[in-house]
Amino acid sequence: MAAIKTDELVKRYTEVTAVNGVSLEIPEGEVFGLLGPNGAGKTTLISILATLVKPTSGTALVAGHDINLRPLEVRRNIGIVFQEPSVDDLLTARENLFLHSMLYGMPRREIDPKIDKMLALVNLSDRADSFVKTFSGGMRRRLEIARGLIHGPRILFLDEPTLGLDPASRKSVWEHIRELKEAHRTTIILTTHYMEEADSLADRIGIINKGKIIELDTPSALKNKVGQDLVFLKGEINVEALKALPFVNSVEPENGHYKIGITNSGANLQALLNSGGRISEVEVRRVTLDDVFLKFAGQQIGTDAEEHAESIFERIAANKTIRK
Amino acid sequence: MRMLNLNAIYALLLREAKIYFREKERIISILISPLLFLFVMGKGMASGRSPAPGYTYQQFIFPGIVAMVMLFTSITYGLYIIWDKRLDFLKEVLAAPISRATLFVGKALGGMLGTIIETLLLLIIGALFILPLGPVKILLCMAAAFPISYMITNIGLSIGAAMKSMEGFGLVMNFLTWPLFFFSGALFDMGAAAPYIKVISLFDPVTYSVDLLRIIMLDKGTFPVWADLGAIAVFCLITTIIGVISFGRLQQEK
Numbered sequence: 001m002a003a004i005k006t007d008e009l010v011k012r013y014t015e016v017t018a019v020n021g022v023s024l025e026i027p028e029g030e031v032f033g034l035l036g037p038n039g040a041g042k043t044t045l046i047s048i049l050a051t052l053v054k055p056t057s058g059t060a061l062v063a064g065h066d067i068n069l070r071p072l073e074v075r076r077n078i079g080i081v082f083q084e085p086s087v088d089d090l091l092t093a094r095e096n097l098f099l100h101s102m103l104y105g106m107p108r109r110e111i112d113p114k115i116d117k118m119l120a121l122v123n124l125s126d127r128a129d130s131f132v133k134t135f136s137g138g139m140r141r142r143l144e145i146a147r148g149l150i151h152g153p154r155i156l157f158l159d160e161p162t163l164g165l166d167p168a169s170r171k172s173v174w175e176h177i178r179e180l181k182e183a184h185r186t187t188i189i190l191t192t193h194y195m196e197e198a199d200s201l202a203d204r205i206g207i208i209n210k211g212k213i214i215e216l217d218t219p220s221a222l223k224n225k226v227g228q229d230l231v232f233l234k235g236e237i238n239v240e241a242l243k244a245l246p247f248v249n250s251v252e253p254e255n256g257h258y259k260i261g262i263t264n265s266g267a268n269l270q271a272l273l274n275s276g277g278r279i280s281e282v283e284v285r286r287v288t289l290d291d292v293f294l295k296f297a298g299q300q301i302g303t304d305a306e307e308h309a310e311s312i313f314e315r316i317a318a319n320k321t322i323r324k
Numbered sequence: 325m326r327m328l329n330l331n332a333i334y335a336l337l338l339r340e341a342k343i344y345f346r347e348k349e350r351i352i353s354i355l356i357s358p359l360l361f362l363f364v365m366g367k368g369m370a371s372g373r374s375p376a377p378g379y380t381y382q383q384f385i386f387p388g389i390v391a392m393v394m395l396f397t398s399i400t401y402g403l404y405i406i407w408d409k410r411l412d413f414l415k416e417v418l419a420a421p422i423s424r425a426t427l428f429v430g431k432a433l434g435g436m437l438g439t440i441i442e443t444l445l446l447l448i449i450g451a452l453f454i455l456p457l458g459p460v461k462i463l464l465c466m467a468a469a470f471p472i473s474y475m476i477t478n479i480g481l482s483i484g485a486a487m488k489s490m491e492g493f494g495l496v497m498n499f500l501t502w503p504l505f506f507f508s509g510a511l512f513d514m515g516a517a518a519p520y521i522k523v524i525s526l527f528d529p530v531t532y533s534v535d536l537l538r539i540i541m542l543d544k545g546t547f548p549v550w551a552d553l554g555a556i557a558v559f560c561l562i563t564t565i566i567g568v569i570s571f572g573r574l575q576q577e578k
Binding site: 050052072073075076080082084086087088090091095098099100102103104105108147 | 329331332334335336338339342343346413415416417418419420421422423
């Protein structure tokens with residue numbers, strides 16, 4: 001059974017359409033990465049699935065319950081770690097977890113042992129009775145992850161779990177997420193705008209831009225759509241000859257050089273350079289999700305802007321007809 | 325009982341209690357202005373005639389000052405929900421599988437707890453230095469503190485839920501809290517007041533609170549006991565309805 005199944009979810013605010021017709025199916029046990037720039041609609045989508053925001057139209061089944069009809073049932077089966085910190089500064093780590101456990105209706109006698117277990121999981125056992133206001137950003141995040149998991153949710157939402165963390169804390173949060181996936185088979189929905197994060201954690205990635213999922217695939221498949229490697233060439237480049245080569249996926253001009261996506265650079269680089277023309281500079285690197293994102297979202301932004309312009313003219317025309 | 329989750333209410337109340345006792349400055353600071361009223365203004369105007377025969381002016385205004393503490397503590401607590409919004413505590417609670425009515429009752433009980441402790445402190449100070457009160461009268465005052473603090477906390481919570489930032493705090497204090505206090509007759513005898521004050525005071529929940537406390541402590545009130553209790557009950561009901569509705573509207577601010 002799918003952990004999450006959405007059907008044409010739309011959320012419209014007065015000014016913007018934050019989520020614009022999202023239909024997704026996420027199987028149980030998957031780590032699903034939702035990747036997009038700021039304002040793409042990631043948080044709104046997660047808020048709808050966590051029943052914090054009501055969709056304008058469309059619906060979704062989360063852990064088998066309809067978000068519109070049975071929000072409290074949905075809430076009992078999910079955990080959520082917010083983008084901004086949401087642990088109570090004025091309480092200790094243990095008290096935060098206790099409050100949460102009670103709110104989620106856990107049986108009283110199970111709560112204390114579970115708190116100890118979760119604190120151990122996120123390496124906070126020695127700080128269990130310290131006030132959260134003395135915690136670093138990374139410790140808070142870990143406490144929030146422990147809190148999101150303590151009631152044994154089937155689905156965990158992580159909204160930008162490493163935003164604002166230093167690299168060391170980020171790595172440690174990643175390890176915890178990997179452990180969760182392996183040890184508990186929890187379905188995890190993760191939003192991020194760090195490509196590296198989505199790449200290293202997610203089974204599948206949905207690229208979201210302007211409220212729409214524009215690409216959805218495994219990280220490696222997404223990267224293959226661009227090419228496995230990128231070659232940057234500078235000089236008098238013979239573009240047509242390059243495009244004719246069977247291993248070349250794309251040739252794009254970029255800031256005075258050419259960006260060429262190819263498969264298997266080890267075997268093919270020599271052939272590429274031979275037919276490339278007079279080359280003055282060469283750089284080769286692996287494709288990252290950054291490149292993927294730029295390819296898909298970059299195109300999309302262009303076409304979207306045109307659509308938008310059209311709709312403005314249409315609206316003006318419509319207004320004029322009404323006034324007549 | 326599906327609407328109200330008792331375990332969750334207990335947990336919310338426990339949280340409020342812990343925070344309350346951890347912020348000791350707040351417990352003390354909230355008593356400062358009532359004590360100034362009582363000891364400086366009450367004493368300073370002691371030469372003036374007391375509206376209640378057999379009592380000094382300071383003794384006469386003591387029930388009003390107790391009502392003042394209830395009013396200020398409860399409203400301030402209710403408005404503090406704006407802090408909760410900022411501390412992000414609210415975000416966690418709004419995402420929890422509990423009804424808004426549960427959340428509202430938990431917060432309202434938390435407010436009552438603070439008010440009742442402040443009331444007890446002031447009653448002890450008053451009984452020692454101003455107006456001798458027996459244990460029965462103190463107990464009756466404490467019993468009255470429950471519905472009074474409940475209805476006023478509700479008002480504070482309803483306003484706090486609708487407010488966006490702490491900037492509105494001073495506005496509410498100036499345009500709501502002080503008028504509620506001054507029109508209640510806490511500092512004067514309602515029977516001898518100007519007609520327009522009398523009319524406005526009828527709509528002021530604090531009027532009935534002051535009157536009830538005066539009946540308990542001084543055996544002298546403007547209205548009969550049943551009228552005070554009835555009015556307070558009606559205000560409790562109305563403010564509960566408004567409060568639950570305004571909590572229902574509390575949206576996750578993205």
